[in-house]
Amino acid sequence: MTGLHTDLYEIRMAASYLRRGMTGPATFSLFARSLPRDRGFLVCAGLTDCLDFLARFHFDDEELDYLREELRLPDGDLDALANLVFDGDVWAVPEGSVVFPDEPLLEVTAPLPQAQLMETALLNFLTFSTAVATKAARCRIAAGGAELVDFSARRTHGVNAAFAAARLSAMVGFAGTSHVASAARFGLRAVGTMAHSYVQAFANEREAFRAFAEDYPEAAVFLVDTYDTPAGVLTAADVAKTLALPGERVGVRLDSGDLDALSRAARKILDDEGLPDARIMASGGLDEHAIARLTAAGAPIDSYGVGTKMGVSADAPSLDTAYKLVEYAGRPVMKRSPGKATLPGPKQVYRGEPGEPDVLALRTEPPPEGRPLLTRVMWAGERVGNGHELFDARTRFEHDLAWLPEAALRLRDPEPVPVRRSARLEDLLARTLRTLPPPGE
Amino acid sequence: MTGLHTDLYEIRMAASYLRRGMTGPATFSLFARSLPRDRGFLVCAGLTDCLDFLARFHFDDEELDYLREELRLPDGDLDALANLVFDGDVWAVPEGSVVFPDEPLLEVTAPLPQAQLMETALLNFLTFSTAVATKAARCRIAAGGAELVDFSARRTHGVNAAFAAARLSAMVGFAGTSHVASAARFGLRAVGTMAHSYVQAFANEREAFRAFAEDYPEAAVFLVDTYDTPAGVLTAADVAKTLALPGERVGVRLDSGDLDALSRAARKILDDEGLPDARIMASGGLDEHAIARLTAAGAPIDSYGVGTKMGVSADAPSLDTAYKLVEYAGRPVMKRSPGKATLPGPKQVYRGEPGEPDVLALRTEPPPEGRPLLTRVMWAGERVGNGHELFDARTRFEHDLAWLPEAALRLRDPEPVPVRRSARLEDLLARTLRTLPPPGE
Known part of the structure; x- marks a missing residue:
């Protein structure tokens, strides 16, 4: 039609x-x-x-x-x-x-x-x-050299808008998308970790992390804020070491709380645990201003998952x-x-x-x-x-x-x-x- | 897929x-x-x-x-x-x-x-x-008894979102939509008048209004703000009278300027010209707050065309x-x-x-x-x-x-x-x- x-x-x-x-x-x-x-x-x-x-x-x-x-x-x-x-x-x-x-x-x-x-x-x-595209470009500018990933598929205005957001964010330098159909259609990198529900479906966080690391040793990014973030980082590090995962394949994702303070705490724990190459990803309601504050503060964040606010261009949706x-x-x-x-x-x-x-x-x-x-x-x-x-x-x-x-x-x-x-x-x-x-x- | x-x-x-x-x-x-x-x-x-x-x-x-x-x-x-x-x-x-x-x-x-x-x-x-749907419902509440029409198809986040906005606004009481494909799909009333380009494509406003009234005598709604709104209303009234259009089939659309003052001026001109049944439609960047101000002021507006701000839920797009x-x-x-x-x-x-x-x-x-x-x-x-x-x-x-x-x-x-x-x-x-x-x- x-x-x-x-x-x-x-x-x-x-x-x-x-x-x-x-x-x-x-x-x-x-x-x-x-x-x-x-x-x-x-x-x-x-x-x-x-x-x-x-x-x-x-x-x-x-x-x-x-x-x-x-x-x-x-x-x-x-x-x-x-x-x-x-x-x-x-x-x-x-x-x-x-x-x-x-x-x-x-x-x-x-x-x-x-x-x-x-x-x-x-x-x-x-x-x-x-x-x-303009909103995504602003996130890119805010992030300095850090990696950006499109997490917006759950909030865009319908399915077709999810395809558009993945494509448009890639156009301005995003490194990948969580939306698998978009990754398939546009040849983008599909990116995904785990949700809180995964952690909760197991008897405890350690069992969940261990299962995930066994299944995905090539990209073991652990969501660490379900119960207590620093404790979650420590558990992640422990599981990674127990399974002898290479540090560069390991990561933690922070999805709530004070991302500046938590990323520093996470970095210290990972470094102290002998995982200096493990990566820190941040997500949770981020926009260009939040990213810019974290960048300016020197928060040790390697990758940002940017969802809703980019996908709907929240402050200027038209x-x-x-x-x-x-x-x-x-x-x-x-x-x-x-x-x-x-x-x-x-x-x-x-x-x-x-x-x-x-x-x-x-x-x-x-x-x-x-x-x-x-x-x-x-x-x-x-x-x-x-x-x-x-x-x-x-x-x-x-x-x-x-x-x-x-x-x-x-x-x-x-x-x-x-x-x-x-x-x-x-x-x-x-x-x-x-x-x-x-x-x- | x-x-x-x-x-x-x-x-x-x-x-x-x-x-x-x-x-x-x-x-x-x-x-x-x-x-x-x-x-x-x-x-x-x-x-x-x-x-x-x-x-x-x-x-x-x-x-x-x-x-x-x-x-x-x-x-x-x-x-x-x-x-x-x-x-x-x-x-x-x-x-x-x-x-x-x-x-x-x-x-x-x-x-x-x-x-x-x-x-x-x-x-x-x-x-x-x-x-x-929530944004559209707020427009409905603001409008009191006035008619509302969805004008958002040009600004929604893609085509499918245009269908959704037409359907959702109808769900909360909008009387029709400008988007023809949505009207066809959901059995809604299709609503449409003319654009500025129509007025401009003719040698002058009077010729444009006359042509439109000849072609659409059953719904002759004239866009009156291309050059000068009160003069446009007078021209519209004159064309309607010249063609002996029934007053209830005539309307004017105000799309810019002080809609409260202009609607009162338009109402007076239409009444003075013997067209008390002619309707006044307002459009142009309206949201629930603008509509509520006009309603509270008692602006004599019969119908509101609500577009962008409803179709993207501008102040809360997620x-x-x-x-x-x-x-x-x-x-x-x-x-x-x-x-x-x-x-x-x-x-x-x-x-x-x-x-x-x-x-x-x-x-x-x-x-x-x-x-x-x-x-x-x-x-x-x-x-x-x-x-x-x-x-x-x-x-x-x-x-x-x-x-x-x-x-x-x-x-x-x-x-x-x-x-x-x-x-x-x-x-x-x-x-x-x-x-x-x-x-x-």
Whole structure:
């Protein structure tokens, strides 16, 4: 089902355009109007979902029946919709790149009814994925060199969101995921230890640890906080020594309490027990701020399991994105609603050296200095170009992470890289403002 | 794919249990440890997804291949997993009911490996759906008698979450959804007007309004804030009169600015223009608090479009839920991790008259006064009972909404209904605490 995965008003508008022959080329621009609190950048993501959707968009018979029988669309509209596929052009910033407010993540140019119908799905895919990728990137920044693992599958907004969170966190440098189906689908490292229930299902903690170590000697990570954390670490060390496990295969996971103090205590116990290579993993409601505090305090934590707060982007589960008509049939278009004004015309973003502002320009103007961020990803409905694999996105993110100035990387009160408008864009804006119909006409 | 939709540790633990013959009956209890800020209750939801998942749970060949080749599970484990289906019992609070912290939303009793493997999926389904249903219920409470419509499809965490948000908001009294696919799937009213792009695609607002009214005279709701709201309302009224549309088929949608002031201005213009039956719809970043302010101010708004903030449960996109072993092979089990302690034993919740506390009791103890909330929904792996249709859940929600005391309904600083523990539960807790292995053993 693709055709009905949209808002009713898109179908109403599309049908109205089709009736009137308003099928001239329209360009819609998808961008974030502003950044959520504490965000200094956004990590673009969700493009692959968009391209998949656009490539297979159509109304199937069942969908057309619904429109006929329940929504009472007349035959003329249904015939037009039955023939509608997406055969437009798409420019987009590839996944893994960082962008700032007003910079298009994606622009669609297509006959007006087509471009209109894609709004709901494109906004959904890009907003969700970009929000989660950005949140995960912030965890990455907070963790310094420590390893990060996605633990979010139990709290994402459904199963498909669990796949997305695993993929998006891998895109920004997470080392693995607890979600086995995601590991299988995306070729990620599956990571897993034990739960409290495992410890409790045995007569005591020692028996549980011993059983687990016998079964998984290659990765014996013991959850040590079921009863008493320092005692649990000591039991883990004792079991590891009894079974002569190599220290580098041994670990403890701390899932509650004061993780700074407990990690130091655990490190000391493991070292004293002759297990200096044993690793310490921390989990339990962590976000970038908690990780940053632990990193700053020098807590000896080797690996963080990050779940809920990353998987739902807890403090910013959505973004202030918009999909706005910027040109129709060669005429620049803008909107001046209070707080929601838009800039006219198809655009391109040019990026300079670290410390330089981005330049937001018209797509067709002579390129200023800098690297253009939007590339053509679909041409007449066909995908073009490559570089859309997870590995490509990961590489781009690493590049952009190194490019981002410290002020934009700050986890609190960051300063995004400024976005300067080109002279031609400013000129078009002024001209378009003057040509807007007077209020009420 | 069902078997791999879980965390790796569940598979590791299950395999370990199977190797050791630890297949005695285990009961896991799924509950919220606490309520998010400003929540006075939770609306249970997500059970239908859980039952669908449990009923079809298995490892298919592709999944077993992955476990063999990538995760190196030995043949003995694979044979055991290949034969594993869910044949346990499930008790649950049906969808649409309200619950409070520590009250189980669902309890699974099954052989330990089965019950363990279900954790990730059950937590995901119930946490997400309950969070969104609760958020939508708060919008319902805020709106008084005004109509609510789900506008969230563009911001939910993926397509499937859009279906869920439409269904869950309908469960708590929303009148319709903008998401056509959800309307089709769940038999909901599809609602849609026009976007700014429609207005902008025409030479001016009047032409756009006229075209829309000609095409949709039965539901001519005009978006009036593209250029200037009061002027837009006047144009809408003028077009409606010119085309002699019946006033009750006409409406205006306000999507930006001071919605209280603009709705009063719009009402006056519509009344002055002889359209007292024309309706006013408001949208644009609304949540329960914004709606409550408008309701309290007496803004003349007939219908609210509620999108992002409901669809992602913006201020609480997840819940502090847990799935905890409470009994294994007849032995009560609990956990005393700091801040994460659990109560032993399978449970039942009994509900009294308005103003009375709920009673959290053992499932097997002689029933105290009150109505039991958990019902058996699966028996030996087969669904039992009925009342799982959307209509049933909607009816239950209306009942519980009427039952909730004012203190629990407050949108800020509410007081949840107290949950009293039965004497037998307190007794079991005390006895189980004494039998916990001493720390470190």
